[in-house]
Amino acid sequence: MSPTETRWLDADQQATWRAFIVGSTLLMDTLDRELRQEHDISLGEYEILVRLSESPDRTLRMAKIAESMRHSRSRVTHTVSRMEKDGLIRRxxxxxxxxxxxxxMTDKGWELLQAAAHTHVSGVRAHFVDLADRADYAALGRVMNSVSDQLVAENPTFEDIR
Amino acid sequence: MSPTETRWLDADQQATWRAFIVGSTLLMDTLDRELRQEHDISLGEYEILVRLSESPDRTLRMAKIAESMRHSRSRVTHTVSRMEKDGLIRRxxxxxxxxxxxxxMTDKGWELLQAAAHTHVSGVRAHFVDLADRADYAALGRVMNSVSDQLVAENPTFEDIR
DNA sequence: CAGAGATAGTTGACACTTCAACAAAGCGTG
DNA sequence: CACGCTTTGTTGAAGTGTCAACTATCTCTG
Structure with missing residues (x-):
């Protein structure tokens, strides 16, 4: 915040940071594209179906969806509207x-999820999980969890506004 | 690809994967918002300025920008067009x-970069780098690097099409 | 129990990305 | 050197996300 001296990243940190940006962009784009090509569904839509499938009665309040994905309510409204038009969800x-x-989630949504899950999980394995050894993967999990925790703690508005 | 049996993720893998999605979304959104609020520039625009600043004569071919960020040429054209309108870049x-x-990069672009760099690096530290111990961070770097390598190797079209 | 303020969700305008089609210029082989 | 193929970059439409404004409902406090 305050314009004190900047503590620059050293070469290693810089390299890791850039690897993170490029890698995660590439990864998300790929998984998204695979799902679109094979099942005409985006990664975001898929994630919503997954969450619904895990809920009692395959039902979830809009707010809960937004919260668990940390998307804005508005975004969820738009996405769910599209999915409703496609007959995957009812409101x-x-x-x-x-x-x-x-x-x-409608039956059609459920069926789509069954089909898409295979594609998605295979992709996550091929492009991510199976590439790293268990220890590195666990370390990544720790880092990403503290990122979330810190951002949510620091900015409580994340729970509602976004 | 083929509809063979799906090798599901176990609970740990699933948890890590979800932490990755949520954490990276939150992180990128936050860094983007900070830059926008304080300097009226997006993370993507900032990244372009960084790359230009590292090049001789602060000049880079459009294709090189697209390649190094792994963005589509089209995306770079649109983004650079906006930045040109804002006087940050000349073509x-x-x-x-x-x-x-x-x-x-124009002088105006250079000056903006100087100001924005502090905000950005502070954010990257506060929300990411400084949260993890060195070893975990290094592990994350290894994983993300193999993700990139694998995706680029597997899909050579990434070099040009995107 | 009235009124203020918080919460749930939607809407529409605007910003950004993707995608397919395109023009212009270079390259390579007969 | 001419033809087809590749590469560079742009364009415009369609899809998706963000932001601010808005309605409706709920909750809390005096």
């Missing part, structure tokens, strides 16, 4: 809280 | 290859 007003809306 | 036809176009 009904929540019974308890009249402001709320429940997203429910 | 001139390449002298040698008449198809080519050189992007040149």
């Amino acid at each position: 009904i007003a929540a019974t308890d809280d009249k402001r709320g809306v429940d997203a429910i | 001139i036809a390449a002298t040698d290859d008449k198809r080519g176009v050189d992007a040149i």
Whole structure:
């Protein structure tokens, strides 16, 4: 924040940081493209289906979806609207809280998920999980978890605003 | 590819994978927002300025920019067009290859980079580098490097098409 | 229990990315 | 040297994400 002296990254740190940017961009783009090409669904849409599939009655409040993916409510509204148009999800007003809306995975959504899951998991393995040894992979998990924890802790608004 | 049995991820792998998605999304979004708020520039635009600053004469061919960031040519054209309109970059036809176009960072671009670099590096440290111990960070670098290598090797078209 | 403020979700405008089609210039082999 | 093929870069449309404004509902406090 304050314009104190900048602590630059050393060469190693810089290299790792750049590897992270390029690698994660490439990885996400690839997984997204594979899903689109083979099942006409984006990675984001797939992730929503996964979360619904893990919920009782394949149902989840819009807010819960947004929260667990750390996407904005607005983004979830747009995405779910598209998926509803495609017949993958249905929306009904929540019974308890009249402001709320429940997203429910349709049978068509369920079937698509079954098919897409294979593609996705294979991709994640081929392009990511199976490339690293267990220890390195675990280390990566630790780092990414602390990134999330720190950002959420530091900026509590992440829970709601985004 | 072939619909053989799916080798699912175990719980640990799944957790790490999800941490990666959520963490990297959160991280990139945060760094992007910080740059926008404080300097009216996106992370992608910033990255272009960095690359130009590292090149002789602060000049780089459009294709080289696209290649090093692994963005599509089209994306680079659009982004550079916006930056040109903002006076951060100038474009001139390449002298040698008449198809080519050189992007040149202006003084205004250079000054913006100086200011933005502090914000960016501080953010990268605070939200990423300084959170992990050296060993975990190095492991992450190894993983992300093999991700890139594997994807580029497997799909040579990445060099040009994207 | 009234009013203020928080929360859920949607909407529309705008920004950015992708994709396919395209023009212009270089390259390579007969 | 001419033809086809590749490479460079741009364009415009369609898709997706962000942001700010808005409605409706809920909750808390005096």
